[in-house]
Structures are given as structure tokens and as C-alpha cells.
Amino acid sequence: MVHGGSGVVRLHDGGILAKIAAFSSFRGRIINANHSSKDPQFPALVLAAGQARRMGRYKQVLKLPDGASLLGHAIGQARQLSTQTWVVAGAGYPLVRFRCDRQPARWVVNERWREGLSTSLIAGLQALSPVALGVFVVLADQPLLDREGLRRLSENARRQPDVPWAASYGKRVGVPAWIPKALWEDLLSLEGDAGAGAVLNRAGACPVDIAGVQQDVDTPQDWQLVRGQLAEQAG
Numbered sequence: 001m002v003h004g005g006s007g008v009v010r011l012h013d014g015g016i017l018a019k020i021a022a023f024s025s026f027r028g029r030i031i032n033a034n035h036s037s038k039d040p041q042f043p044a045l046v047l048a049a050g051q052a053r054r055m056g057r058y059k060q061v062l063k064l065p066d067g068a069s070l071l072g073h074a075i076g077q078a079r080q081l082s083t084q085t086w087v088v089a090g091a092g093y094p095l096v097r098f099r100c101d102r103q104p105a106r107w108v109v110n111e112r113w114r115e116g117l118s119t120s121l122i123a124g125l126q127a128l129s130p131v132a133l134g135v136f137v138v139l140a141d142q143p144l145l146d147r148e149g150l151r152r153l154s155e156n157a158r159r160q161p162d163v164p165w166a167a168s169y170g171k172r173v174g175v176p177a178w179i180p181k182a183l184w185e186d187l188l189s190l191e192g193d194a195g196a197g198a199v200l201n202r203a204g205a206c207p208v209d210i211a212g213v214q215q216d217v218d219t220p221q222d223w224q225l226v227r228g229q230l231a232e233q234a235g
Helices: 016-035 034-043 069-077 117-127 145-161 181-187 195-201 220-234
Strands: 044-050 087-088 106-109 134-139 165-168 175-180 206-208
Touching: 016 087, 044 069, 044 117, 044 206, 069 087, 069 134, 087 117, 106 117, 106 206, 117 134, 117 181, 134 145, 134 181, 145 165, 175 181, 175 195, 181 195
Parallel strands: 044 087, 044 134, 087 106, 165 206
Antiparallel strands: 134 175, 165 175
16 A cells, blocks of 8 residues: 555555556567667768759758658658667758758757768767767668668668668669778768768678669759659659
């Protein structure tokens, strides 16, 4: 029994306590099944710091047919890989942040974004927790990525976190990718517009089929084509 301020509450058979314990155990199994309890070890970076000169405006804030922003959509894609999704921003910040309809776990501002893509990778890596076993890298301008392909990438990385896994582009690989910590030193030595692809190909990363990787958004023409395909999918 439990004594209250004005009386006594009786727990007749302890059944409610057993139910609470069972629910806590069940909830724990759900967390483990969704990987969220381990996600600090498997963070994801969305690289979105570029100025998008060929587009002529900040493509991060472009609106998809469903009303989501291009960057918000990329955050959703990255969340399929990890709840610990961080965005590396630069050009247009903080406007890009304010117009993003979906917020990541954290924003990282790359003050050196003018020096090229490599600086965004470096800024993101330097901000991550030391418990990370590696990092998923996603770009902000590939809205047609296949969910099933991203799921395979996530499962492969969690099963073998010491192995680099990367999207297949035919004869080469690239992002989205899982880059184990053993390769971070190579990423940190990149300069200019060099991205993770060079490191992943040198390391012989295992390819993962992810439909949609070939269709990114660099120009207004790209955007018209991709937006039309997204509208067809939504219909």
C-alpha cells in the first residue's frame, strides 16, 4: 500500500506494476528495432552549403509538388538512415534554415563554404560526436532517391560498420554513402570541390543500388524535369 496525503491507495495484486514493467520492456525493444538507441553511433550529414550558381537561386528552398522544400525533403531522406541527422549549411544561412519546413537534429554552419564541397564534409565531421562509428553522407539535391535503396544502405552499414558502403553509379560509387571512421582522415585532407566519391572509390567501397542517384538538381532544367517526375509519383 502507498500512503497519500489524506488516505491510503492500495495496490491489490501488483498487476499495474507488472504492466508498467512489461510496457517499458516492449518500448525498449521498439527503440532497438528502429536503431534510435544506437543512432549517435550512426549519424547522418546532409550537405547543403553550396550557393547553387547554376540554378541562379538557393535551391535548398525550392518547393516540391507536396509543398516541402528541397532541403526538407533531403532531411526526410537522411532520417531514413538515422535520427541523428545534421545539416551542414553555408550559403544563404540563416534564410535557408528559416524556410526549411523540416528541422534536423542540429545545424552546422560552414563558414568556409566558398572554398568548395570538401569544407562542408570537414565541418560536419569535426562537429560529430566521438562515439560515431562512421557517418552517412547525403546531398540536398537528390529528391528521387529510392526508399528501399536507402533502407539497404542503412542495414548494410549497421551490419558491417567498418566497411564503406556507397551508392552505385555504374562503374563508380558515390553518395549517399556510409563512410566508416577509418576513412575520416582521408576526408579531412580533401580540398576545394573534392567530395567523398574519390575517397570511397579509392577504398573500394561496396556498391549499393539506390535508384534515383543519377538525377540531381543543378540547373532550372534539371528542376523542371525532377519536379515533373515527383508530381507523377504523387499522382
